[in-house]
Amino acid sequence: MRSNAETPDEYIESLPDDRKAILSDLRKVIKKNIPKGFEEVMGYGLPGWVVPHKLYPAGYHCDPKTPLPFIGIASQKNHIAVYHMGIYSSPPLLEWFQGEWPKHSSKKLDIGKSCLRFRKAGDVPIPLIGELARQMTPQQWIDIYEQAFLKKAKSPG
Numbered sequence: 001m002r003s004n005a006e007t008p009d010e011y012i013e014s015l016p017d018d019r020k021a022i023l024s025d026l027r028k029v030i031k032k033n034i035p036k037g038f039e040e041v042m043g044y045g046l047p048g049w050v051v052p053h054k055l056y057p058a059g060y061h062c063d064p065k066t067p068l069p070f071i072g073i074a075s076q077k078n079h080i081a082v083y084h085m086g087i088y089s090s091p092p093l094l095e096w097f098q099g100e101w102p103k104h105s106s107k108k109l110d111i112g113k114s115c116l117r118f119r120k121a122g123d124v125p126i127p128l129i130g131e132l133a134r135q136m137t138p139q140q141w142i143d144i145y146e147q148a149f150l151k152k153a154k155s156p157g
Helices: 008-013 019-035 085-088 089-105 126-133 138-154
Strands: 039-043 046-051 068-075 080-084 115-120
Touching: 008 019, 008 039, 008 046, 008 068, 008 085, 019 046, 019 080, 046 138, 068 085, 080 085, 080 126, 085 089, 085 138, 089 126, 126 138
Parallel strands: none
Antiparallel strands: 039 046, 046 068, 068 080, 080 115
């Protein structure tokens, strides 16, 4: 669900009480663990972390005025979402995450491309999300992004 909030604090404050705590906890663990260089922003109506234009002037290929997205968190209608672009485009990172998942949760992993979905706040493995956030530096993400996405964008047909 897209929000009109202008800051991550406003976004979290606008949530129903049953979602405020978990989104706040997700935000804290990501902020604590994400490598230096990423910046927290509001983008696409949700809080997230991006590679800023000062590190990657080309921006996001879909809209070069937008900084390169990396992680986002959201309260959706039927779930809590963590969007991690690196997990979608780095098979070794996805493999690592899938291997770690059973150590942190007895639930079935609900993942689709870059989206991790959690039905209930208690289903979110906060420590694992922290570990996931620290797995990739901005430069590593830029390199993977350019290999995975820009190659596809330039490919004919």
